Amino acid sequence: MAGPIRFRRSSERWNAGRVHDALYQPLDAKFGATTADPWYRPPDGYEARRIAMDNGDLALFCWSDDDAYWLGNTETPKTLWRTNKCSFEEAPHGVARWGKRELLAQLEQEDPWLAEYDHLAWFFLPVFFSKDGRESTRAFFRDHAGGFPDADREAALSFYEELLSTGLLDDHRYTMASKLGTSDGVDLTRMQATMGEFNAAKLLADAGHDFEPEVELGSGHALDFQVDDILVEVTRPQPTNRRKIDSPIHAVKASGDAKTRDQIAIHGNAALFVDCSSFPDDDWRRILGERPDVGHEPAVVFRMRPDGTTEGYVKGTLHLDVAGELELPAR
Template sequence: MAKPLRFRRSTERWTAGRVRSDLHAALDANLGASMSSPWYRQPEGYDARRFEMDNGDVALFAWNDDGGFWIGNTETPRALWGTEKYTFREVPTPVAQWAEQELLAQLHEEAPWLAKYPAISRFFLPVLLSKDGRHTSREFFREYAAGFPDASREAGLSFYEEFLATEPFEERHVMAAKLGTAEHLDLTRMSATMSEFTVAKLLVDAGYEVTPEIEVTTGHAIDFRADRDGTGNLVEVTRPMAPRDRSAGSAVRSIRETVETKTTGQLEAHGGGVTLFVDCSSFDDGEWGRLLSERPSVGHRPAVVFRVQPGNSTQAYTNGTVPVDLPGYVDVR
């Protein structure tokens, strides 16, 4: 399975003639391909070419006397096999900025509706234009409001657009890659991934800096560390399936079974000190209302059980003494 877009770096010598013979000719023979000048000014200090394949794939190559950088959602020409891969943050800034500009233009040509959400487009670009995941990731945002079952596309995407526009993560690749690049839509898994963004937004709105994927001594990774005023708190996120989609058929049982998966795994191994956020945004009004009225224990303390309705309300209840604050707009029962 292909993964999110990354650059390949070649340290060999490149010329316009070699680009034509080793890259374009190979692509053209296998897929049918055209080679042209890039749409935007090539990065300073580099020559650059754009490749468009008959099947809709696209690729870019920029080179100078120190080697070349390749990125694309197509097959890798043999001349670049075995080269190391790098994220946008790990390559020279002129190359990264030029490639991002080219690829965002490509994305918005293929999916014009995404142009309304530039922060989402940029953040998830490595997935939205990936080889295997570009169609499913776009479908997830377009048809499923990024995992909010009762929200419009505009409401769901605007919720994340506002958050990502603040550039909350120092390195986007780790979080963007979590959305995945599968050819088949997995609504449950992708919605659970977006719950991590939802919790990160709640923490940022409450004044915390968030760092994802915190490795702990047990060998596990905890979703976030939330830092404020010199104090850090570990935060893990889980998202139960809606009771109507489970054989359990009960809101209480749904959250307890989901939390049990966490508590008998990484949280148990860690031995405490982690706040668990349980995202019930997939629950309908009746299912969520029953939880709020009963406020059941979820099997882990401290815990925040919450539901977000974009453009409407965010409600929550807590189990135990929660060491992190929630933003003022959260209605805590």
């Protein structure tokens, strides 16, 4: 399974003839390809070409007297196999800006409904153009409203567009975006779990907390967030129609139990955030009515909706100020 799209940097000498012979010809022989000028002016001092494959793959290449950069979601030509990869943030600003503009324009041509959400499109660009995940990640937002049940696509996209427009997760873009997946199939459970981390990040930020995502610990585990000296792990239980469990109450408890037997078992002082945003209204009302324990304290059990509503409850003593962000219906 390929990872999110990244640049490859070559320090060798390039010219138009070598681009044709070493890059275009092997791709044309294998996939059928068309080479053309880029849609946008390349960075100062660089020449550039677009190579479009007949199977929908795309490659961009720019070169100067000093170096060259490849950006593609197709098979990497052999001459570039030993080159180093770098993210958009690690590439020179002009190169990264040019590559971003080319890909966003391609996205607008292929999926204009998605490209109109500027911040969301930019944030997930590395997976929207990954070799294996470009179809599945776009389908997740198109067909599954970003993981929200009983919500229309526009409302869900607007919700995450507003969240990402704050820049809250910009410094952790590759880490967070790549969790959505780079496989060619839609794994709805895993993708919803990923967006549960975005929901938890919003809840922490709304409460005024700074955090570090995907914290590597000495135990060999990685927990989802660290807020000062408090660790946070997120779980997202699934509705009962997708589990061999007979009620939403049991689904919430089972999800919490799975975490307490794994990461939380070793880091018992961590807070467990249980994102119930996958549950439809009726199931969520049952959970709120009973407010079940989840096998660990402190715990935050919450559900977000695309209109910005966040309901939930806290179990145990939580040294985070998220309770004030939760709407707690009267019992």
